[in-house]
Amino acid sequence: MIYTVTLNPSLDYVVEIDEMKLGGINRSKSEHMLPGGKGINVSVVLKNLGVPSVALGFVAGFTGDEIVKNVSDLGIDVDFIVLEEGMSRINVKLKAAKETEINCAGPYISQGNVEKLYAKLDKLQEGDVLVLAGSIPNSVPDFIYQDIMIRLAKKNVMVIVDATKDLLCNVLEKHPFLIKPNIHELGEIFGVELKNNEEIITYGKKLQERGAKNVLISMAGDGAIFLGEDGSVYESPAPKGTVVNSVGAGDSMVAGFLAGYLEKKEYQHAFKMGISAGSASAFSKDLATKEEIQKVYNGLSFVLDRKDIIG
Template identity: 60%
Template sequence: MIYTVTFNPAIDYIVRMDKPLDPGMTNRSVSEDCFFGGKGINVSTVLKNLGIENTALGFAAGFTGEAIVESVIKKGIISDFIMLKDGISRINVKIKSDEETEINAQGPEISQGALDELLAKLDKLEKDDILILAGSIPSSLPSNVYEIILERLESKGVIFVVDATKDLLMNVLKYKPFLIKPNNHELGEMFGTVLKTDDEIEEHAKKLQAMGARNVLISMAGDGAMLITEDGERFRVGVPKGTVKNSVGAGDSMVAGFVAGYMKTKDYRTALNMGTAAGSATAFSDDLATGELINSIYETL
């Protein structure tokens, strides 16, 4: 079974305007949308869209949390969220006019007792289960919570996938994650440099492998993606043709597509292409990509 964890899920409230935002005045929208997610939930959704059963874990609170959990269940994903007693899950406001303005909320406080409850759920994972950890850590949790989780599960043979940045990622490499997914800019920042060529990207990805990572998937926006495998192979893929509508969830979709592709074939080239197709399909959609669109793009790679 695949498990995802979303520590701080949110409702993204999208407000579209046909005029520039006028601070201090009453502004009126021309359309609105609500999207329920968070990085782990995004991964779970795309996995489900590709026909891969999975369980979404995390924390939710209040009426917004209930709505988020309900949305997960409606998608056919197994939900095992912990409902917090106080606070509400986040509502993030995204204002789209001539410019894009975001107001991201902080989210509810997560107590040590709630964290212990999550850890108890994760202790039930078994050999060859896949655990996907993605995103930042809420301020109410220990900054080393990723390390706490991986250390507890390391001896059980659980397969780790980590999509995080900087120290959050660097500090878990000692637990030998199966897959990590920095983008090329994040990879350079980890080593205090700017990476300009494929060879430089490969060189620094291999440094992360020397620190423990098994496979390094580097997303490169309009330049495609690169995979450095644990076998020392380098695979490269470009970007499919399409009109970019949305960047939210594209990286999460790439992780989901890669995991789905590898689970089905155990082939790294296939996994890279499926990951690229999934990330691109979400970028070409108003919401997270459907399985149908992902598979149609995959056929072009």
């Protein structure tokens, strides 16, 4: 079974306006609300691809109740821990000439509630997949993902981590199956500005040297690069299409890669599925459907195997 962990889920209030006027009144053209958080997004896209998962994490208050209802209504199994105090956050996504996001802090999570999560994760078995995705509340230490991997070290659970800075760096020595930094996050880790694919590959390999088995690097409009534990290196330009909504595109890439890998146990196919799912969500108002992902996959111009260049 696949389990996704979203420590700080949200209700995402998506508002579309013609032009953002700071200091004035802005009237929306449309608005809608949906459950948010990187792990939840992964579960949604997996469900759309016909792959079941269980969504874990913390919820609180009436907003937490709405998150649980919304995720359950999508046909996803949920096993959230309900906090005694506070409320799950509402994040505002403004769609204008430029996308603007207001992400709130989220509720306080006590150590006792963290232990409840650990107890759930202790039940995972060999062959299960765990996706640790997204930011964490200030009340949770930066090494929580590392602690989870330590607890699961002897169970042979496949762990995927999509996080930034210390959250990501702290898990590398525990050898996650896959990490997915974007180009800016990769540059931040090493304090460099990455200017071309050769530099991206060089620094991606440094993450492998520090322990990551596979590294999937998203580059927005420039495509993506994958470095496999078998030495494979794949590149792909971004599929052609009109970007409608970039929120959730990276999470969709993780879900697509995972679904593709579980389907064929083949990195090139998994990479193509990741690229296709991420792009399909970017081209859609909401997270991509299976049909939208398959359409992009079928139209993907090429995936370059670096061995074709190196010889």
